């Protein structure tokens with residue numbers, strides 16, 4: 716069984732996972748939100764803002780928000796859908812694994828009249844974190860979904876970080892009305908705000924941190940796209956739950972169904988997508 720703990724300051728419940736080797740993860744029931752993934756040597760890999768608000772229905776700023784049944788503005792709902800604002804239930808657990816489940820409330824069904832069950836399974840292994848989304852259409856009509864695992868990675872310093880694997884890939888630039896452009900650089904580097912939806916990307920990408928001498932390897936299945944985001948100075952200053960200088964400490968790389976979507980889910984059908992995160996020393 717995974718341990719269920721109550722956060723003293725917020726009263727929110729979270730699950731602690733531990734692999735046989737000593738890798739750990741913490742997952743809040745609010746949003747099925749992973750807020751920590753530590754390596755066997757005790758290093759935190761994810762970024763969570765010091766100003767994050769642990770007060771539902773607000774989403775936690777950092778970690779891995781689950782964007783479902785909508786990513787960004789790709790659908791009828793408000794930004795990123797409502798899973799990240801909802802309380803999940805634990806349906807299965809072991810020391811190194813937990814499955815959390817969400818079915819929309821009456822109010823949510825008013826906004827999105829499509830019954831579904833979303834399961835979020837989180838597993839830890841030897842310096843590995845795996846997250847699997849499984850959504851089933853439990854209603855009688857087909858519906859469309861977009862989604863993302865909005866992963867915030869902790870980095871030593873923004874000028875020493877880059878994303879590899881996207882060279883030559885087309886993207887929609889969210890800072891230019893979703894204008895379609897092609898990535899010409901060998902890597903994506905950060906010298907200002909970046910908000911891009913890379914389309915139909917390779918399944919293996921990396922967040923390389925030259926300062927820490929390591930890369931996080933992101934392997935994705937069922938998510939054709941990948942969003943790269945850093946808010947930089949002005950957007951950081953405008954976010955109430957994010958420190959003014961914290962943009963220097965994080966990079967988001969988000970496996971997504973966005974510009975290449977949506978996915979149509981027929982009645983009774985199931986959609987599955989997952990990301991596996993591991994480490995590579997440089």
Ligand SMILES: O=P(O)(O)OC[C@H]1O[C@@H](O)[C@H](O)[C@@H](O)[C@@H]1O
Pocket residue numbers: 787794795865889910911942944969
């Ligand atoms: O503030 P939110 O809703 O958590 O969104 C954060 C960012 O999420 C990213 O995925 C989007 O591409 C950005 O446009 C957005 O600003």
